[in-house]
Amino acid sequence: MGIREVAKRASVSTATVSRVITGAGKVSPATATRVLRAVQALNFQANEAARSLAFQKKLKRSTGG
Numbered sequence: 340m341g342i343r344e345v346a347k348r349a350s351v352s353t354a355t356v357s358r359v360i361t362g363a364g365k366v367s368p369a370t371a372t373r374v375l376r377a378v379q380a381l382n383f384q385a386n387e388a389a390r391s392l393a394f395q396k397k398l399k400r401s402t403g404g
Contacts, residue, residue: 340381340382340383341383341386342356342357342383344381345374345377345378345381345383346377348377348381349370349374349376349377351370351374355370355374356374356377356378359371359374359375359378360374360385
């Protein structure tokens with residue numbers, strides 16, 4: 340199960356799912372509840388390898404490397 344499936348089930352964007360999971364950014368309580376229910380229903384677990392790769396790409400962009 341991936342973040343796209345969670346987003347589809349909660350009727351939100353993948354960015355919103357990401358914000359709820361990481362606690363970054365503002366999300367309404369109702370939306371957060373919907374996302375968390377979808378996470379539970381789908382037994383979603385964040386992929387640490389994907390998160391690490393995304394962080395590395397972000398770091399490269401911010402340092403110009």
